[in-house]
Every structure is written in structure tokens, then in C-alpha cells.
Amino acid sequence: MYIRRTKTKTLDQGGGYYTYRIVESIRFGDKVKQRTLLNLGKDFPIPKERWPLLTKRIEQLMQQPTQRQEDLFDLSDNLDKSLEASAQHYCVQILRKLSRPSGSSSENSTDLIEPDYHTVDINHLEAFQPRSIGVETISLFALMQLKLSEKLHDLGFSKVDICAAIGNIIGRMVSPGSELHTHGWLINQSALSELIDHDYEGMSLTRLYTISDKLLSHQTALESFLSDREKNLFNLSRSLVLYDLTNTYFEGGCEMNTKAKHGRSKEKRKDCPLVTLGLVLDGDGFPLNSQVFAGNASEPGTLETMLNSLKSDGLSGGDSPVVIIDAGIASAENIEWLKNRGYRYLVVSREKRKEHPESSENKVLIRDDNKNRVTVFKEVCKETEEIRLYCHSELKEKKEIAIRNRFHERLEEALNKLDNGLSKKGTVKNFEKIVERIGRLREKNSTVSKDYTITVTPDEDKKKAVSIEWHRDSTSNDKDRNCGVYCLRTNIKDWSEEQLWETYITLTEIESTFRSMKSELGMRPVYHQTEKRVTGHLFITLLAYHLVHTLRYQLKQKGINWSWESIRNIMSTQQRVRVSMPTNENEMIHVRTTTKAEVEQKIIYQALGIEPDPIGSFKTIIKNAKSVVPTKTD
Secondary structure, three states: OEEEEEEEEOOOOOOEEEEEEEEEEEEEOOEEEEEEEEEEEOOOOOOHHHHHHHHHHHHHHHHOOOOOHHHOOOOOOHHHHHHHHHHHHHHHHHHHHHOEEOOOOOOOOOOOOOOOOOOEOHHHOEEEEEEEOHHHHHHHHHHHHOOHHHHHHHOOOOHHHHHHHHHHHHHHHHOOOOHHHHHHHHHHOEOHHHHHOOOHHHOOHHHHHHHHHHHHHOHHHHHHHHHHHHHHHHOOOOOEEEEEEEEEEEOOOOOOOOOOEOOOOOOOOOOOOEEEEEEEEEOOOOEEEEEEEEOOOOOHHHHHHHHHOOOHHHOOOOOOOEEEEOOOOOOHHHHHHHHHOOOEEEEEOOOOOOOOHHHOOOOEEEEEOOOOEEEEEEEEOOOOOOEEEEEEEHHHHHHHHHHHHHHHHHHHHHHHHHHHHOOOOOOOOEHHHHHHHHHHHHHHOHHHHOOEEEEEEEOOOOOEEEEEEEEEOOHHHHHHHOOOEEEEEEOOOOOOHHHHHHHHHOOHHHHHHHHHHHHHOOOOOEOOOOHHHHHHHHHHHHHHHHHHHHHHHHHHHOOOOOOHHHHHHHHOOOEEEEEEEEEOOOEEEEEEEEOOOOHHHHHHHHHHOOOOOOOOOEEEEEEOOOEEEOOOOO
């Protein structure tokens, strides 16, 4: 085995360039011929003086994979380390090229497989090069269901671009992180390259960045295509439209991003600049449209922008979808805008008036199970002719009371600490500073601070505080009684109380979506610094969520309600491995195969209608430690 350099002429200008190949000499009868094992292309970076070492190590890996690489290389040396990595990469490529299918590729196949017996030395059997394949298999299945590859081809993406896009999107699903992390994952951890027959080791990190930019440039076309494809694939009614905002923070100043602004952070990271993602979903949780706003964007000010950017045929006419938004976006101006354009809407009211359903004779019990008890009553607002639906949820009540109690305890604990410090050395006693600290405590615990009357008693000179006294007002009990009560307002007059409440509950879909994108798909934090890179990062996450929700929607139809994190953990243990074993005939057999699917993995595969091992096993036999002879099973 050796490396051959060949000069090739260009067809247009007649100039020349060199290409490189790994070749070997094989005897055929009385003749010796050269056979190309691997084309290395024209950008082969290894210096000529190190070619013999490289080919010797490749032969060693193919003939005796268990032999220590230290026999040839010192891995503490960067040059040797790079050469060892190259040798292993080229060895894998050669074995993959020369291998042939071994047996059936389906675990469920009933076809008879021709036996292929060998006597092997089990003391020197080696399993190596493990790569995850389970999560990648179902992720690629969703991508193919949505025909995303075909759409990218129609948009002018080359084959290499499509493979880079697939790597970026599925990488975000399986192992969320930056493009740098994804690049390393594609090369060192994933069998995605085998699933789509593409060598990611030959792909530069730069391409992952540029493909992110290219995907973002086609955002409108891709979102429209995926929306239509999902609607047709699952026969979705699109009778509901959900809209909400979330934000994500940056690591770093992000000074080159004009949308990076300080604002109200839902992750309590007020110290970091933010951007805001607006997302429109249908009632089944599939994304329809997205847009990135500045981190300090006003929630009410974004609704018109988002709904206007959707396709007009999807949100106009007599049977337009019901628009559902929470209180943060349900301003008077937005509700008036919806009315003027003929939209039906169901929103969480911003009005302070809250009627407890239990006090009404017309209350309706719409849920009573182990998880929750919900009562509602409906009335017509004379001023606006809207329907008001006053709701009380016991589960929501317990949660809100627990939050209020936590704030009560935190405020009283801080007041106790201040009061006790008045009689100790080295603590703050200055009257004005004590009053100032109490003001800060009220601000920090604004949810319950109005429930308290706090009195600070100064000394005769009014320079030092002598005591701090407080008591909780009786009105706080009324606030506790109103916990779990909220009001919905709508212009839909012919729906029952149960229909309205069940429709409002779909708003939890968008909360679930944001939670999945942030915690499961790595949307936060963002490490990029320019606006285009940040927006591209969020768009890759959104494309990944399209695939995730496509899978989860189908699994839910089969009664499987696992989160994406649970599905990912279950599928992650299925691996692609290479097994090498020497025989008694001075041969080395290499088998590339997939571990058998376990019980929960089979449940997921069967629910989706996927073969547990879409690739199957491949084998290569090296005879006499001289030449590679591919074999195949009849």
C-alpha cells in the first residue's frame, strides 16, 4: 500500500493540478496490477516524507487493529497525533468502501441467511469505533417525512450543502451545542455519516457556519413549506393559532448585534443582553411562523407583525382560526386590532376584576380528577358584548399560594435579620440606611410587600434605628382566596364553557415548545455575537423542533407521551460498532454492525414504523495480512 500522486489537466484552461490516491499492488495470475483503495482528492495536506508512515499505520490498523499505535507514533507529539487521526480516518474509509452487506439489514426479516463460518481467536477480538445511531435514525426519519432534503435541493442547495444542513439540524436535536460542538459530534460521536453516506471528517467547520447563514436566507420559504407539509402529512385542521414570546440570553456583550438589549429575562439573567423570539403555533403544536425581536421588545407591539407575516389564505375568511394569546400580549389595542380584522380570539384578560366561580349559582364543573378540579362561570360583558369566562383551578391556586408564601417567608426572614442586627456589633444601624434597605426588600418582594405595614423606630437623635416592627394586613387573606382565579375574554358567543376552557388550555402547547427549545434543544445561552449568527442559531433550533414535534406527534397518536429528552436518552444507547477478529487462516475479519434494539427502543421504532437497523452489517476480510479482499453473502 502506498500513496500515488497523479497530475491532472483541467479541461477549460489546459492547466494542471495533482490528485492523490491510496493504491495497492495485487497479483492477478502472472500479472501485477494496481488497485485504487481510496481517492484523497487534490487537497491532501500530509507532507510526502510522512506518506510511508501513514500507509504503514493504515495497513497495521486493517491487519492488526489491536496493535498499539505507540509502535509508530508518539501521541504527545502534535504531528504524530495528527497522523494517527488521519490513519484511522482513512482506514475506516477504505474498509467502508470495500465492505459488503453481511446478512439481513432488518431485525424483523424472516429471510434465511446463508451461514458464514470462521474459526476466530476470541482472545484478540476487538470492538471499537462506537458511534450513536438510535436518535439519528428516528431524527433522519422525521426529516425524510417532511421532505426537507428535497426542498433544500429545490432551493439550490448542493449535495454537500444538504448534508451540512442535515448535520446542523440533527446535531441540534441529538447533542445541542454550537457549530464547533456539532462539528466534533459529527466526526467523533455520531453514525449520521453512515446513515446518509457522507464523510463529515472531510467537511470544514466553516461550512457549518455558512450553511446556517444559507438556511436563514430561505427562512420564509422553509417555514411556509414545512407548515404546508405538516398540515398535509397529518391532516391538521389549523383551527387555532397560538402566539407568545420568549427570550434567550447571551454569553458576552454581543455588541455587534443591534437586537441584543437588556430587558425582562424569564431566566432571571438581567445581567446579560437578550433577544426575543416570537413564535406562532397551530393548535397541535406545530410552528407556523417565527421572528426574532430586540431583547426589550414590547410584547403587545409584536402581534400585528407576526399575524401579518403569515399567509393570508390561512388567516382570513369566515372560518379563520381562533387566535389565542396570554395576558402579556392581550392589550386593548391588540384586541381592537383583532376585532377590526374579523379575527375570532380567546385571550387571558388583563382586567383586575376577578369573580370567583364558587360564588356564582351558574358555575359549571368542567374538570374533576386526581390532577385538578376546575370550575367556571360565563357572563356577557354589556359594554363590549364579549364573553367573560371566570375560571378557578385548584392546581393553579395551590401553586400561586405556594409562591406567595415563599415571598412572605423571604420578606419576613429578611426583616428579622435586619431587626436582630440592630443589637449586634458590626451591623447596619443607621436609620436612613435601614429605611433604604427596607425599600429594596419591598421592591424585591413586590408580590407580597403591599400586604405588610412596616414601622422603623429611630432613637432620640433620629440617627439610628432602634427597632423594626411589621404586621401582615388582613387584606392579604383576600388575595390568597383569589389565588387560582383568572378570566378569559372572547368574541366567540356560540361555544360552551367547556369548549372555551379546553381551547385556552392549548396555550400550554406554546409553553411546552419554548421549554423544549430552551432545555432540550440548546437555544440558551447563545454564544454568537453578530445578529446574523444569533438569528441563524435560533432558526436551526426551530428547524430541529419541527422534526422533534413531528416525531412526538406520531408517538402521541400511539399513546406514547414521552418528552424529547426521555426519547433521546432511550435511543442514545443504540450504537454502531466495528468488530475485528483474527482467524486461524491468517485473516482479519472486520464487521461493522449495529447493537440490537432494546425493549423501549423497539416500542419507539414500531410506533413510527421504522426498521431498528436501517443499515445492517457489513464485513471486510483481509487475507494473509497482505491485501484486502471484499466478500459478500449470497
